Amino acid sequence: MTLTTSAPSEVKKSSKNKYIAALVAGFLVCATFLHGRATLFLDPSTNTSFHSWLNSISDWITFHRTSNPFLQIVVEGIRSFINGLVTFTQNLISQGSGNRSTPIIGWLGVVAIVVFVTFVISNKKIALLAAAGMTSLGLLGYWTESMQTLALTLGAVVLSLLIGIPVGVLAGIFPRFEKLLMPLLDFSQIMPTFVYLSPVTLFFLIGPASATIVTLIYAIPPVLRITSIALREVSTASVEAGISMGSTKWQMLRKIQVPLAKRTIVVGINQTIMAALSMVTIAALINAPGLGQVVLSSLQQLDVGRSFVAGLGIVILAIVLDRSTTAAAAKVEEKEPTEQSKRIRRITVGISAAITAAAVAISHSVTWAATFPGTGVIGQHLSNGVSSASAWLQDHFSNVTNAMTNIVSYLFINPLQWLLAETPWYIVGFAWIALAAIIGGRRVAVISAICIAGIIGTGLWSDTMVTLASTFVAAFITVILGIVMGVWIGRNKRADSIIRPILDAGQVLPAFVYLVPFLGLFNASRFTAILAAVVYAAPAAIKLAADGIRGVPAGMIEAGIAAGSTPWQMIIKVQLPAARRGIALATNQGLIYVLAMIVVGGLVGGGGLGYLVVDGFSQETYFGKGLAAGLAIVLLGVMLDRISQAVAKKNPLQQG
Amino acid sequence: MFIKHRALKVASSVFMAGALVAALSLNAGAAQAAAKCGTVNIANNPWVGYNADTAVVEYVAKHSLGCNVVVKDITEQVSWQGFASGEVDVILENWGHEDLAAKYITKLKVAQDIGSAGNSGIIGWYVAPWMVKKYPDITNYKNLNKYAKLFKTSESGSKGAFLDGDPSYVTNDAALVKNLKLNYKVIFTGSEAALITAFRGSEAKKKPVIGYFYEPHWFLSELPLVHIKLPAYTTGCDADPKTITCDYPPYALNKVARTAFLKSGSPAAKLIKNFTWTNDDQNSVARSIAVDKLTRDAAAKKWVDAHPDIVKKWLA
Numbered sequence: 001m002t003l004t005t006s007a008p009s010e011v012k013k014s015s016k017n018k019y020i021a022a023l024v025a026g027f028l029v030c031a032t033f034l035h036g037r038a039t040l041f042l043d044p045s046t047n048t049s050f051h052s053w054l055n056s057i058s059d060w061i062t063f064h065r066t067s068n069p070f071l072q073i074v075v076e077g078i079r080s081f082i083n084g085l086v087t088f089t090q091n092l093i094s095q096g097s098g099n100r101s102t103p104i105i106g107w108l109g110v111v112a113i114v115v116f117v118t119f120v121i122s123n124k125k126i127a128l129l130a131a132a133g134m135t136s137l138g139l140l141g142y143w144t145e146s147m148q149t150l151a152l153t154l155g156a157v158v159l160s161l162l163i164g165i166p167v168g169v170l171a172g173i174f175p176r177f178e179k180l181l182m183p184l185l186d187f188s189q190i191m192p193t194f195v196y197l198s199p200v201t202l203f204f205l206i207g208p209a210s211a212t213i214v215t216l217i218y219a220i221p222p223v224l225r226i227t228s229i230a231l232r233e234v235s236t237a238s239v240e241a242g243i244s245m246g247s248t249k250w251q252m253l254r255k256i257q258v259p260l261a262k263r264t265i266v267v268g269i270n271q272t273i274m275a276a277l278s279m280v281t282i283a284a285l286i287n288a289p290g291l292g293q294v295v296l297s298s299l300q301q302l303d304v305g306r307s308f309v310a311g312l313g314i315v316i317l318a319i320v321l322d323r324s325t326t327a328a329a330a331k332v333e334e335k336e337p338t339e340q341s342k343r344i345r346r347i348t349v350g351i352s353a354a355i356t357a358a359a360v361a362i363s364h365s366v367t368w369a370a371t372f373p374g375t376g377v378i379g380q381h382l383s384n385g386v387s388s389a390s391a392w393l394q395d396h397f398s399n400v401t402n403a404m405t406n407i408v409s410y411l412f413i414n415p416l417q418w419l420l421a422e423t424p425w426y427i428v429g430f431a432w433i434a435l436a437a438i439i440g441g442r443r444v445a446v447i448s449a450i451c452i453a454g455i456i457g458t459g460l461w462s463d464t465m466v467t468l469a470s471t472f473v474a475a476f477i478t479v480i481l482g483i484v485m486g487v488w489i490g491r492n493k494r495a496d497s498i499i500r501p502i503l504d505a506g507q508v509l510p511a512f513v514y515l516v517p518f519l520g521l522f523n524a525s526r527f528t529a530i531l532a533a534v535v536y537a538a539p540a541a542i543k544l545a546a547d548g549i550r551g552v553p554a555g556m557i558e559a560g561i562a563a564g565s566t567p568w569q570m571i572i573k574v575q576l577p578a579a580r581r582g583i584a585l586a587t588n589q590g591l592i593y594v595l596a597m598i599v600v601g602g603l604v605g606g607g608g609l610g611y612l613v614v615d616g617f618s619q620e621t622y623f624g625k626g627l628a629a630g631l632a633i634v635l636l637g638v639m640l641d642r643i644s645q646a647v648a649k650k651n652p653l654q655q656g
Numbered sequence: 657m658f659i660k661h662r663a664l665k666v667a668s669s670v671f672m673a674g675a676l677v678a679a680l681s682l683n684a685g686a687a688q689a690a691a692k693c694g695t696v697n698i699a700n701n702p703w704v705g706y707n708a709d710t711a712v713v714e715y716v717a718k719h720s721l722g723c724n725v726v727v728k729d730i731t732e733q734v735s736w737q738g739f740a741s742g743e744v745d746v747i748l749e750n751w752g753h754e755d756l757a758a759k760y761i762t763k764l765k766v767a768q769d770i771g772s773a774g775n776s777g778i779i780g781w782y783v784a785p786w787m788v789k790k791y792p793d794i795t796n797y798k799n800l801n802k803y804a805k806l807f808k809t810s811e812s813g814s815k816g817a818f819l820d821g822d823p824s825y826v827t828n829d830a831a832l833v834k835n836l837k838l839n840y841k842v843i844f845t846g847s848e849a850a851l852i853t854a855f856r857g858s859e860a861k862k863k864p865v866i867g868y869f870y871e872p873h874w875f876l877s878e879l880p881l882v883h884i885k886l887p888a889y890t891t892g893c894d895a896d897p898k899t900i901t902c903d904y905p906p907y908a909l910n911k912v913a914r915t916a917f918l919k920s921g922s923p924a925a926k927l928i929k930n931f932t933w934t935n936d937d938q939n940s941v942a943r944s945i946a947v948d949k950l951t952r953d954a955a956a957k958k959w960v961d962a963h964p965d966i967v968k969k970w971l972a
Contacts, residue, residue: 409810519853524845618824
């Protein structure tokens with residue numbers, strides 16, 4: 001950032017701001033005078049012909065599943081392969097098979113293997129964490145359920161990597177292929193799972209295969225995207241060196257590009273594991289066994305404590321897997337060890353391998369090592385504690401929290417919804433496209449126009465606008481939290497180490513765990529839906545904003561200190577402006593994560609598209625409408641993503 | 657893929673060998689399953705009353721008939737799909753679902769209605785008991801407009817908020833509100849949890865809440881909600897959902913079974929056909945599960961041990 005580059009763009013920016021101000025003023029005038037006209041409102045119980053057409057597709061599949069050769073051979077093949085893989089993993093760690101009532105490897109063996117592998121791929125500290133984490137699953141009383149979840153997750157992760165990494169490598173080499181792939185990836189990450197849950201069971205039947213495929217759809221994109229980015233980021237210098245040495249394309253890939261991209265690819269693996277774990281509860285809706293089942297059945301009984309303990313199990317699994325893969329990524333970067341340290345390491349690994357093997361053998365046959373001892377008294381106490389805490393909160397704070405719901409609803413959500421959902425569609429649509437053009441130029445404007453046309457085509461314009469109003473409020477709260485907390489933990493290492501596990505929990509804890517207390521505190525309302533979205537989206541925004549703050553060059557900070565800035569001046573004048581790009585990225589990701597929770601919002605009174613998706617999942621008649629609502633969410637997501645990305649890219653203050 | 661340690665390589669080959677052993681032993685296990693009754697796949701839909709049905713049928717089929725019972729935790733739509741794919745043998749508590757019945761019973765002929773489970777379902781409009789004490793005439797729908805402003809929330813604009821729940825259940829509420837000229841707006845909360853929490857809060861904080869609910873349900877034993885009567889149901893009065901002005905019909909909750917399963921001659925098919933009990937029976941088992949936190953098996957045992965005569969009739 002220097003004065004010479006920022007001065008001209010400063011001018012450009014102010015003229016842009018003028019356009020935006022004019023646009024907003026024009027919009028407000030039109031909205032006031034044309035209020036309530038051409039809102040394209042569709043009654044919740046009405047299907048359009050498009051919805052009925054989608055219904056007829058699902059009918060066709062039901063009627064032809066057994067007679068169509070494609071469905072029979074290809075789908076059956078995939079199904080039995082995945083079923084075999086998952087059943088094998090389950091027999092290994094989570095369920096008895098044949099004459100055995102316990103899995104092939106008991107709890108002691110599993111703990112030993114996890115600790116051993118963590119030790120080999122990362123370090124001692126993480127191995128200890130893994131030991132503590134895995135044992136606590138048993139102490140909470142959910143060892144078997146945790147292993148069922150782990151078995152399914154591992155199966156899905158292995159398949160995700162087998163597909164995602166090679167395709168990601170291809171996408172990294174051939175940019176055109178990646179362009180083709182992009183919409184598909186957007187689609188599978190934004191389309192709500194509820195929409196394709198029952199179609200997937202139509203194809204792959206009820207069982208591990210369907211649960212795995214549902215997870216795959218959501219878990220492949222992260223590793224695929226990150227692999228292709230990693231490959232492209234390998235410096236051209238090293239590629240050129242390879243060419244000058246006469247390497248073939250394949251050699252180059254194997255010897256230079258992939259090894260150099262390793263570290264980033266491991267980050268992708270990490271993201272894929274997290275994505276797979278976030279599907280645990282949804283997959284439970286189609287009979288996937290494990291912790292997700294406990295969470296769901298507790299929700300039916302409104303047992304907050306029990307669902308919290310099961311949710312905690314998922315968080316523990318996530319933290320163990322996250323920390324070990326992250327440490328593994330860091331380790332890949334380490335320097336070549338000396339001969340001596342290599343030898344010491346070989347001996348330690350050898351000894352721990354022997355201990356692990358012994359533990360596995362014992363756990364195969366000895367009861368105390370096969371089945372986790374005890375009845376989970378600790379989990380029981382924790383559960384009771386959480387239940388009473390939740391009841392106490394609702395008893396003592398619901399007046400305050402109800403007031404919060406009212407303030408935010410009347411002050412922000414209702415006016416926004418009035419503007420977006422009750423203004424003629426052509427005014428709102430035109431304003432959007434104009435805004436996209438001002439911010440992102442012609443390309444973004446064209447994409448927005450296509451998305452808006454698509455949303456109108458789904459027949460759900462009015463519901464989309466209701467959802468958009470809530471999405472804005474949620475994104476606004478997310479970004480504010482992202483900046484405030486991001487600045488705090490970005491500047492303060494100790495705060496970071498305390499807050500980070502809480503952020504992880506917010507990202508992985510199934511929303512079903514906190515829906516009941518949220519409903520008690522904030523009523524069934526759009527605000528409750530917004531809060532659920534914020535819990536999920538804010539951690540990502542906070543982490544990204546903190547990364548941005550930490551990435552501010554030390555030189556700038558020192559210059560600020562030398563100039564005698566107070567901490568407050570330092571934040572406002574130096575760190576925030578310099579981290580603007582990171583913050584713009586946080587905004588973009590925050591929006592996408594908010595969209596991912598629209599459906600959960602539909603379960604707590606959020607209405608709009610989220611409710612229609614839930615409705616389509618529960619009523620056959622509205623299957624097509626639910627699918628259309630899912631499409632509208634994807635279109636809305638793509639549009640918001642492209643516009644907010646344009647803000648991040650066009651930032652005049654960006655570095656480098 | 658990027659890990660070159662030998663230990664892991666060895667581990668992975670051990671893993672593969674284990675895979676073989678496991679696959680072989682699995683096949684052996686399946687062959688030995690209970691010879692006489694075979695396997696019964698019960699769809700277990702996600703509400704506690706249904707879980708109570710599953711619990712008892714599972715318990716009796718296992719212990720009295722020696723069946724291998726597979727309970728599948730799935731939603732209604734997925735359950736019906738299971739009739740076509742052969743993965744579900746029986747649905748124990750079906751609430752209407754005319755569209756699904758038309759598709760799978762009438763058109764595909766893969767399933768059959770095997771009669772009532774003895775439970776009758778009531779769907780309707782409810783308020784918490786304190787409201788009836790304070791506003792005794794609220795139970796008549798004609799007085800609802802008088803109280804509309806009590807129910808106003810941030811979600812309902814200038815009207816009263818009427819809460820709808822899990823969209824799995826049949827609802828005519830939007831049409832009813834319109835056709836009965838009630839000054840209410842239907843709020844689609846989207847889940848049963850939202851409804852129960854709202855009614856709990858209503859009673860605890862004396863906060864006015866009106867909404868859709870149904871019996872049998874374990875929650876009613878915690879808080880006896882009061883049913884608001886709409887114009888009585890007469891046959892055919894709900895034919896056109898757009899002009900409907902009458903209350904919900906009483907539902908005779910029925911069982912649906914897979915045609916091939918019924919023809920298989922499995923003793924479990926007979927048990928399930930005979931299975932019938934009262935709302936009180938179901939509520940007591942549901943309460944054991946939801947309130948006393950018993951497992952499905954323990955809750956079933958408690959009820960079965962106390963009602964040997966009824967179980968004997970099912971097995972006859």
